[in-house]
Each structure stands twice: as structure tokens, then as C-alpha cells.
Amino acid sequence: MIAHLFTVIWNRKRANALVLGEIAASFLVLCVVCTTVAYFVHNRRQPLGFDWHDVWRVRIGFGEYHTSSEEVRSATWERLMRLQQETRALPGVETAGLMINTPYSGDTSSWTMKTPRGELDVLIGAMAPEAADALRFRIVAGRMFGPGDESTDWIPLVVNRKLAQALFGDADPLGQPLPHWDDAGRLREREADESDFRVIGVVADYRRDGEVSASPYAAFSQLRAGPNSWPPECILIRTHPGTTAEIEERLAHRLHELAPDWSFDVRTLASRRQEALRSRLMPLWIGGTAAAFLIVMVAMGLMGVLWLNVTRRTRELGLRRALGATAGGVRLQVLGELLALTTVAVVLGAIVFMQAPLLGIAGWVPWQIYGAGVLASLLILYLLVVLCGLYPSWLATRVHPAQALHYE
Amino acid sequence: MWVHYTKLALKVLWRRKVFTSISLFGIGFTLMGLLVMSAMIDHLLAPRSPETRLARILHVSYVSLEGKDSRSNGGAGYGFLDRYVRGLPGVERMAIVSEPQDVNGFVSGEKVISKLRYADDEFWNVLDFDFVEGAPYGAEDEKGANQVAVISETTRRKYFGDAKAAGRTIEVGGASYRVVGVVRDVPFYRTAAAGDIWAPVSTNRTPNFREQLRGGFIGLLLARSRSDFPTIRAEFASRLQRVQFPDDNYNVIRGVPMTRFQELVRQVAYSEPEKPATARAMALLTGAALLFMLLPTINLVNINVSRIFERSSEIGVRKAFGASSRRLVWQFVFENVILCLVGAAIGLVGAVFLLAWINGSGLLPHAEFGINGRVFAYGFVLAVFFGCLSGVYPAWRMARLHPVAALRGDTR
Numbered sequence: 147m148i149a150h151l152f153t154v155i156w157n158r159k160r161a162n163a164l165v166l167g168e169i170a171a172s173f174l175v176l177c178v179v180c181t182t183v184a185y186f187v188h189n190r191r192q193p194l195g196f197d198w199h200d201v202w203r204v205r206i207g208f209g210e211y212h213t214s215s216e217e218v219r220s221a222t223w224e225r226l227m228r229l230q231q232e233t234r235a236l237p238g239v240e241t242a243g244l245m246i247n248t249p250y251s252g253d254t255s256s257w258t259m260k261t262p263r264g265e266l267d268v269l270i271g272a273m274a275p276e277a278a279d280a281l282r283f284r285i286v287a288g289r290m291f292g293p294g295d296e297s298t299d300w301i302p303l304v305v306n307r308k309l310a311q312a313l314f315g316d317a318d319p320l321g322q323p324l325p326h327w328d329d330a331g332r333l334r335e336r337e338a339d340e341s342d343f344r345v346i347g348v349v350a351d352y353r354r355d356g357e358v359s360a361s362p363y364a365a366f367s368q369l370r371a372g373p374n375s376w377p378p379e380c381i382l383i384r385t386h387p388g389t390t391a392e393i394e395e396r397l398a399h400r401l402h403e404l405a406p407d408w409s410f411d412v413r414t415l416a417s418r419r420q421e422a423l424r425s426r427l428m429p430l431w432i433g434g435t436a437a438a439f440l441i442v443m444v445a446m447g448l449m450g451v452l453w454l455n456v457t458r459r460t461r462e463l464g465l466r467r468a469l470g471a472t473a474g475g476v477r478l479q480v481l482g483e484l485l486a487l488t489t490v491a492v493v494l495g496a497i498v499f500m501q502a503p504l505l506g507i508a509g510w511v512p513w514q515i516y517g518a519g520v521l522a523s524l525l526i527l528y529l530l531v532v533l534c535g536l537y538p539s540w541l542a543t544r545v546h547p548a549q550a551l552h553y554e
Numbered sequence: 555m556w557v558h559y560t561k562l563a564l565k566v567l568w569r570r571k572v573f574t575s576i577s578l579f580g581i582g583f584t585l586m587g588l589l590v591m592s593a594m595i596d597h598l599l600a601p602r603s604p605e606t607r608l609a610r611i612l613h614v615s616y617v618s619l620e621g622k623d624s625r626s627n628g629g630a631g632y633g634f635l636d637r638y639v640r641g642l643p644g645v646e647r648m649a650i651v652s653e654p655q656d657v658n659g660f661v662s663g664e665k666v667i668s669k670l671r672y673a674d675d676e677f678w679n680v681l682d683f684d685f686v687e688g689a690p691y692g693a694e695d696e697k698g699a700n701q702v703a704v705i706s707e708t709t710r711r712k713y714f715g716d717a718k719a720a721g722r723t724i725e726v727g728g729a730s731y732r733v734v735g736v737v738r739d740v741p742f743y744r745t746a747a748a749g750d751i752w753a754p755v756s757t758n759r760t761p762n763f764r765e766q767l768r769g770g771f772i773g774l775l776l777a778r779s780r781s782d783f784p785t786i787r788a789e790f791a792s793r794l795q796r797v798q799f800p801d802d803n804y805n806v807i808r809g810v811p812m813t814r815f816q817e818l819v820r821q822v823a824y825s826e827p828e829k830p831a832t833a834r835a836m837a838l839l840t841g842a843a844l845l846f847m848l849l850p851t852i853n854l855v856n857i858n859v860s861r862i863f864e865r866s867s868e869i870g871v872r873k874a875f876g877a878s879s880r881r882l883v884w885q886f887v888f889e890n891v892i893l894c895l896v897g898a899a900i901g902l903v904g905a906v907f908l909l910a911w912i913n914g915s916g917l918l919p920h921a922e923f924g925i926n927g928r929v930f931a932y933g934f935v936l937a938v939f940f941g942c943l944s945g946v947y948p949a950w951r952m953a954r955l956h957p958v959a960a961l962r963g964d965t966r
Contacts (some may be wrong), residue, residue, distance in 0.1 A: 161860075164852060164856045164859060167852050168852045168853055171848060171849045172849065207655055207760070208760075209760035209761060209762075209763055209766075209770075210631065210763070210766045210769035210770070212624075213619060213626055213766065213767060213769070213800075213803070213804060214762070214766075215800065218761065218762065391663075391665065392663060394658070394660070395663060398658050398728070399728075401728075402727070402728025402729075403728075406728060406729075406759060407759035407760055407761055408760070409655055409657060409727055410657075410658065410727070410728070411655075411656040411657065411658060411667070412665070413667075428917070436587060439583050440849050440850070442579075443579060443580040443849075443850060443853055444853055446576045446580075447853040447856055447857050448856075449576075450572070450573050450576045450860065451857060451860045454573075454860040454861060454864075455860065458860075
């Protein structure tokens with residue numbers, strides 16, 4: 147029966163090729179949208195690693211730093227530390243600390259680390275331990291750096307679980323210096339101009355870009371003030387629960403008092419989170435709406451084509467009825483042909499789509515997500531195709547044998 | 555002849571309303587998408603208020619400082635623009651404006667976030683703002699570091715409600731400014747102009763910004779004409795060689811005065827300042843449009859091919875009476891183009907509504923997207939192109955029908 151269906155399809159290959167192409171292309175569109183949705187849903191279900199409630203972020207504009215003289219750079223640091231101190235003293239503030247790579251910031255302080263298993267893009271930036279408190283980081287091993295760590299000649303580093311796993315595997319990361327690999331993937335000595343980082347703690351996770359983004363590799367180094375360090379542009383402030391937006395004005399006022407020549411932008415992490423979510427979801431909304439329109443269009447087109455095909459095959463279908471086929475049998479034939487055609491199209495589409503994970507396009511998406519996306523697309527596509535086929539197949543059963551054979 | 559074909563096409567389309575509406579839905583949707591896309595791109599690149607002279611403006615918005623093992627990319631420094639870029643041959647006027655920065659102000663305890671830009675007095679001459687109140691500040695304000703500002707209508711509404719703002723004081727980012735003028739809101743994509751509050755560069759309190767080679771500023775060069783662009787670029791390049799560096803951290807500075815299009819491409823593609831990949835951007839854009847048209851095209855071809863059957867007796871008769879295949883192909887492609895033009899009209903209406911919705915939604919600050927004559931022309935060209943693309947294959951199939959088979963209604 148099934149083999150016969152394919153024979154029928156093959157006999158009308160030219161007409162079917164177009165329908166096949168159309169279904170395959172729609173399947174591809176569905177796959178892209180469904181995989182993106184699956185990816186976002188998957189990310190949404192991972193722990194965020196920090197708590198954004200009651201946290202405010204002050205972005206500081208201190209002017210050009212890197213191309214300035216050493217005196218300017220030292221002075222910048224001095225004032226940054228002072229601002230940090232003063233913010234903590236404000237009423238309603240629980241804790242406050244400087245930080246690079248704050249949540250939802252879009253800062254790009256990152257590093258490309260060569261490892262034997264390829265290059266890792268690692269978020270790395272200095273932070274004051276108070277910022278970790280403000281974000282309620284959950285330490286799963288070791289500890290956060292603290293006041294006693296300032297005098298070491300190496301820099302304490304806290305990494306997230308994902309980075310610890312990537313660098314050290316199952317070995318204990320605590321106390322380990324940050325490993326360096328050469329281009330060939332062999333361990334090498336640290337060079338003189340590279341900082342001596344040593345891992346002292348592991349945090350559960352840090353999904354900086356928010357709920358629907360993937361977990362990055364992340365490392366936090368202890369803040370070391372000085373003209374040769376990279377200065378954080380943000381202070382994170384955790385307020386006592388119930389503190390209202392009133393604090394913004396007081397905060398802004400105080401900051402301008404302390405540094406009249408700098409600029410400050412005070413926001414809640416909650417508002418940053420809203421913006422980040424919106425900017426992540428907007429492309430999906432636009433793409434999803436466009437895809438939905440495309441699919442509806444294809445569905446309508448498909449129904450039209452099937453309708454015309456059934457009308458065109460009146461003689462054939464009438465002959466079958468005359469030879470004793472039941473209405474159900476004819477209906478099954480029309481639907482069966484359509485489903486067989488869809489299956490061929492889906493296989494073709496899947497082969498094309500699977501090139502994405504195989505070639506490592508969007509390599510950060512795990513293959514299970516692709517699987518889920520393809521499955522969801524299959525479900526939607528078959529459902530749609532059957533819906534499109536229902537009316538034409540019913541139409542096919544209405545062919546009266548005598549009328550059909552009398553066609554010309 | 556063509557009138558006859560048009561009449562025939564409309565008759566045929568009218569006969570099978572279901573299929574015509576299915577086709578029109580697809581065509582309308584596709585062309586709406588393409589029209590919205592081209593309207594947006596047109597608005598990004600076209601000279602419009604306040605950038606009415608955009609075609610003659612070059613932007614120095616991105617420089618790259620390089621040293622032995624360090625590199626610093628981004629906005630130009632005020633010092634660089636002031637000392638090395640002024641007085642280029644062929645430049646009629648030059649303005650210096652900072653990139654917008656978010657500043658907080660407070661109105662009865664409520665926070666207002668505004669985009670503040672420091673702009674010199676020439677800024678108001680190079681660009682062409684619509685003042686609804688007052689006037690821009692002038693050279694003496696810039697020289698004297700007077701605390702004056704021009705604000706947008708939205709800013710006025712946020713700070714002063716519906717009242718007049720000129721002469722009143724606005725407190726923002728820890729400083730207070732006397733409002734001298736109010737301008738109509740500027741869409742965010744007018745990147746050199748967009749902002750909420752503009753104040754003289756000299757009121758910028760950042761220490762030693764006047765010395766910086768790199769950091770936060772944009773130079774706007776208004777050329778006498780576009781033909782001066784090569785001269786300006788050449789002289790700019792030779793000025794780069796003369797730059798004095800404050801220390802030996804950096805010893806090379808790179809940059810190119812760019813048109814808006816080149817600047818956009820650079821921002822999107824992160825290409826090097828010297829070679830913005832404009833050709834690649836055009837190719838990518840065309841590719842994206844074609845990809846978007848792919849599925850609707852197959853869909854339309856499919857419906858058209860299926861409908862050959864309906865027309866077979868007509869084709870048979872015409873062939874039997876000696877119509878050439880070529881003529882039939884033309885006729886059917888023409889019919890399809892007519893269909894696409896009707897679809898384009900639907901798409902155009904859809905695009906007008908969609909753009910109005912985007913403008914009103916506030917998702918894109920102060921967006922003023924709309925359909926103008928140029929976008930209308932794009933739509934027409936796109937519709938004809940789409941019509942030919944989706945019409946050629948079915949037409950060829952139709953025209954190839956054997957007259958006898960066609961008359962019998964056998965279209966296999």
C-alpha cells in the first residue's frame with residue numbers, strides 16, 4: 147500500500163516536485179522557529195545564578211580612561227573606591243560594590259581562552275565581594291574573596307561551575323592556578339605579562355544576559371585598584387526590601403556631589419531585565435509572526451493545489467469508485483499520498499536543517515534542543531498538512547463513479 | 555492588445571475567487587514585508603529633517619588607536635577632532651557632537667531618563683532642526699560655557715507638562731541648564747542628531763576631554779558637494795600621519811570620514827574603519843529579500859501550475875488558431891504581474907498600517923517610518939519582479955501544452 151503510494155507520487159513527479167519543495171521549505175522555516183523557541187524555553191528553566199530583586203545599578207561615566215595618563219587613571223580609581231564607600235553608607239542600602247559585566251549590561255569584558263577542546267569565550271571582570279553579596283551569588287565550593295585577600299601577589303578568582311568543569315574537568319578546582327595552553331593544546335607556563343589568577347571559589351552559575359540566554363563561561367577576579375587595572379563602570383547596590391524609587395534621587399544627588407564632573411545613570415536591575423528580555427524576544431516575535439504568516443499562506447496554497455488536483459483526477463478517482471473502492475478508501479488514498487509526499491519533503495528538509503548542528507552553526511545550542519525543535523516542527527507540519535488535506539479528500543469521495551466515467 | 559490582456563486577466567481572476575484570494579493573501583503579505591523593510595532602510599539612509607543635508611555630510615564617528623600590544627576603538631576624541639580635523643579643504647562647516655549618554659533627572663521625585671548630547675554651536679548650522687520654541691544657542695554660549703540647553707518636545711512634556719519651556723531651568727545629570735529652545739522629536743535612527751537634550755560641548759565637565767584622541771565624540775563634516783568627498787578623505791588621511799601621541803602606549807591612529815550608509819554597515823558588520831563592507835551588505839540584503847520571497851514564490855508557482863488545467867481549453871483554442879508559444883508566455887506572465895500588482899496594492903495598505911503601528915507603539919523611540927514616493931517605486935519594482943519570478947515557469951508550462959491534449963483537457 148505504502149509502496150504503491152510512492153509509485154503514484156513518482157508518476158506525477160513534476161507536479162509533485164513543487165509541492166514537495168514548498169513543504170520542505172516550510173518545514174525548514176518551522177524548524178528554525180521551533181528550535182529557537184525550544185532553546186529559549188530550555189534556557190528559561192535553568193537557574194539564573196543571581197537575584198535581581200531590590201538591586202540598583204549605577205553606570206558611571208568617568209570619561210576616557212585607557213588612553214589617559216597614569217595620574218588621571220590613579221585619580222579615577224581613587225574616586226571610584228570613594229564612591230563605592232559612600233554609596234554603602236546611604237540609608238536603605240544593604241550593600242554595594244563595583245563590578246564589571248553586571249547582569250543585563252551587554253558589557254563585553256571577555257577573553258578568548260585557548261583550551262585543548264577549542265576556544266572558550268569567557269566573561270571575565272573584576273568585582274568587589276560586596277557586588278557578589280548584592281547579587282546573592284551562591285557559592286558551591288570554596289569561598290568568595292574577602293578583605294584578607296588584597297595582599298597576595300596572585301589574584302583570587304571565582305569561576306562559575308561551567309568554566310570550572312571546562313578547565314579542570316572533575317578535578318578539584320580550588321587552589322588551582324588558571325591553566326594556559328599553547329596553540330597545539332599543550333599546557334604551558336604562564337608568561338611574565340599574564341596575570342597570575344588562582345581559583346578560590348566556584349559559584350553555581352551566572353547567566354549575565356538573563357533568562358532566555360545561555361549560560362556563559364564566567365570568571366570574577368578580585369577588584370584591585372590601580373592605574374594598570376581595568377576599572378568597573380558600574381556599582382551594584384542592594385537595598386533593603388521595601389525601599390522605593392525615592393532612593394534614586396538621593397543616590398543621584400549624592401553621587402553628583404562626590405563627582406560633579408562624572409555622569410551617572412541609575413537603574414533598577416528589574417528595568418534592565420525587562421529591556422534585555424524585550425530585546426531578546428523581539429526578533430523571535432517578528433520572526434515568529436512572519437513564519438506564521440508564511441505557514442498559513444503555504445497551508446492555503448496547499449489546500450488550493452490539492453483541491454485542483456482532486457478535480458483534475460476525477461476520472462481516476464471515479465474509476466476506483468466504480469471498481470469497488472469505498473469512500474474511505476479514496477479518502478485514505480488522497481491523504482496517504484499527501485502524507486507520503488510530506489514525509490519525503492520532511493526527510494529532505496531535515497537533512498538540510500541538520501547541517502546547522504553538524505557544521506557548528508550556532509554551536510552553542512545543544513543537539514537535544516535541535517531534536518526538540520525538529521520534533522515540534524514535525525508535529526505542527528503533519529497536523530497542518532492533514533488539516534489541508536481534509537476538505538479536498540472529502541471532495542474526492544463526492545465523485546460519483548457514473549458521472550466521473552462520463553466525464554468527457 | 556495589453557488592454558485586452560488586462561481585461562482577460564481580471565476576468566480570469568474574478569472567475570475563481572477562492573484561488574485568487576489565496577494568491578492575493580500570499581502576494582500581499584510578501585510585498586508588505588518587503589515594503590516595510592525597504593521603508594525602514596529608506597528612512598535610515600534618506601536625508602530627512604534634521605539631517606536634510608545628509609547627502610553632503612561625512613561622519614568621523616569611529617577611530618582606532620593602536621600601539622604595540624594594545625588597541626582602543628570607538629568614538630573620536632574631542633582633541634583629535636578639534637586639533638586635526640578642522641579646516642579640511644572642501645568642508646563648508648564642521649560640527650562636533652558627543653555620542654548620547656543616559657542622564658537622570660527628577661521631576662517631583664519621579665525619575666526621567668534622557669539622552670544628553672554635548673554639541674557645539676555649529677551643530678545647529680550643519681543640521682536643520684525644527685524649532686517649535688526659542689532658538690539654538692550660539693558661539694558665545696559655546697565659548698563661555700554657558701549652562702544653556704535645547705530640549706526635545708518629549709523632554710519638555712516630561713519636565714514642564716504642556717507649558718512653555720524657553721527661559722526655564724532644567725536640572726539633569728547633576729547640572730542645571732537654562733532652556734533656550736525646543737525642537738521637534740528626532741527619530742532614534744537619525745544617529746548624528748537624535749537626543750533629548752543638547753548642551754554646549756564646553757559644559758561637559760569630564761576632565762581633559764579636550765586633549766583626548768579617542769572617546770565619545772562625532773565629527774560632522776558638511777562638504778560643499780559630494781564630489782569633494784575624495785579630497786576630504788585624502789587630506790584626512792594625511793592629517794592622521796601628523797597626530798602627536800601623548801605617550802608611547804599608542805603610535806597609530808586610523809579612521810575614515812564615512813557616509814551614513816558606510817557608517818551603518820560598519821556598525822552592523824563590525825568591519826574595519828578603512829573598508830566598510832558596503833558591497834557585502836548590499837548582497838546580504840538582497841539575499842535576505844530573495845530568501846524571504848522564496849516560499850511565497852514556490853507557493854504562487856504551485857497554484858498557478860495547478861490552474862493550467864482550468865485554462866487548457868482556452869490555450870488549446872488559441873494554439874489551434876496559431877498563437878505562438880512566446881506570445882502565450884508573455885500573456886500569462888503579464889496576467890501574473892497584474893495579479894501581483896493587485897497584491898502589492900493590498901501589501902501597501904498593510905505596510906502603511908504596520909508602519910503606523912510601529913511608530914505608535916513606542917518600541918523604537920520617535921520612529922517616523924512611512925511610505926513615500928521612493929518606497930512606492932520600490933514596491934512597484936518588487937511587485938513586477940515577484941510577478942515575473944513566479945509567473946515564468948507556469949507560463950512556460952502552459953505555453954508548452956500540446957493543442958490537441960489541451961483541447962482534450964489532458965494536462966499531464
